[in-house]
Amino acid sequence: MRARRKLGFALAVAGLALTAACSGPAETDDTSSKTRTVTDVTDTKVEVPAAPKRVVTLSEQDLDATLALGITPVGTINGRGQDGPPAYLGDEADGIESVGDVGKPTTDKIVELEPDLVLYGGYSDEEQLEQIRELVPATVVTYELEEDWKVAFDRAADALGKADEAKSWMSDYDKRTEEVSGQLGDNSDATISIVRWNPDGPGILLHEAFSSLVIQDLGLERPESQQEPGFAHTDPLSLENLPRIDGDWMFLGTLVPGSEAALEEARESPAYSKLEVVKDDHVVEIDGTLWTSRGGPLGALKVIDDVEANLAE
Numbered sequence: 001m002r003a004r005r006k007l008g009f010a011l012a013v014a015g016l017a018l019t020a021a022c023s024g025p026a027e028t029d030d031t032s033s034k035t036r037t038v039t040d041v042t043d044t045k046v047e048v049p050a051a052p053k054r055v056v057t058l059s060e061q062d063l064d065a066t067l068a069l070g071i072t073p074v075g076t077i078n079g080r081g082q083d084g085p086p087a088y089l090g091d092e093a094d095g096i097e098s099v100g101d102v103g104k105p106t107t108d109k110i111v112e113l114e115p116d117l118v119l120y121g122g123y124s125d126e127e128q129l130e131q132i133r134e135l136v137p138a139t140v141v142t143y144e145l146e147e148d149w150k151v152a153f154d155r156a157a158d159a160l161g162k163a164d165e166a167k168s169w170m171s172d173y174d175k176r177t178e179e180v181s182g183q184l185g186d187n188s189d190a191t192i193s194i195v196r197w198n199p200d201g202p203g204i205l206l207h208e209a210f211s212s213l214v215i216q217d218l219g220l221e222r223p224e225s226q227q228e229p230g231f232a233h234t235d236p237l238s239l240e241n242l243p244r245i246d247g248d249w250m251f252l253g254t255l256v257p258g259s260e261a262a263l264e265e266a267r268e269s270p271a272y273s274k275l276e277v278v279k280d281d282h283v284v285e286i287d288g289t290l291w292t293s294r295g296g297p298l299g300a301l302k303v304i305d306d307v308e309a310n311l312a313e
Helices: 001-022 060-066 085-091 107-112 126-136 149-160 164-180 185-189 210-217 238-245 260-268 295-313
Strands: 034-041 045-049 056-057 118-120 192-198 201-204 249-254 282-287
Touching: 034 192, 056 060, 060 085, 060 149, 060 295, 085 282, 085 295, 107 126, 118 149, 149 295, 185 192, 192 210, 192 260, 201 238, 201 260, 210 282, 249 260, 249 295
Parallel strands: 056 118, 192 249, 249 282
Antiparallel strands: 034 045, 192 201
16 A cells, blocks of 8 residues: 555656646746756756645754744654754744654655655765655755755755745844854853763764854854864763863753763763863753754754853853
């Protein structure tokens, strides 16, 4: 039964695409039947709905961007180390169907939702991408893994037909960063350590990681020991290398199960208590699903809110 349903849906989508290609744009005010062509990050030209109604997002950044633009997807992936959408999105992601984990979406679940548009930023499996494209031709790859959240946001907005809304949103974002950076006072020159504690030790968020880039938008810098390029995080550090996580302020979070217990144990160690940031009581506990993973425009605003709450004077 499922195989017949998949085949039927694939044929229906193919039929709609063929009809649109043969007949051209519909001469009606009803945008539900209109399409437009976008070129995605793989240099593939993709025919997408002018006004998509059933969107599936296969990355955290695509989900965040879609919600920021006023569209609630019908399906999405679970956040990293989580059993549902990224927790930092809270009620905004309520009711969205899960189609699998990051990097491991389930094709059957995607098809069952009958999407008219799939956003698949940061894909890691070429074979699976091609399989999804066969079943849902309107599948757009919005970004490469090493690209920043602003690039991902722009491409998602283009695919959703919301480029003007994204431009307006970014204008408001720039005003917000300017507002908060002007409130930092003596902390405007502070160095910001960003750390995710794992079961086997702390990892430092790299210089082009999501939260690192938001920090830079506020005019803040990372410590000299945290200038390593990259968009992810370091391998877990040993307690002997713990001074690398020091800074004027440290934003510290956990993400995967078992991390909290490891962090509590580390707090009892002399190496942790000797950190200057600990002595100054400048350790800020934050949501690891936000600061230490990948995020988009809504997440960026939440990071700024955390900085304002703790560093603004």
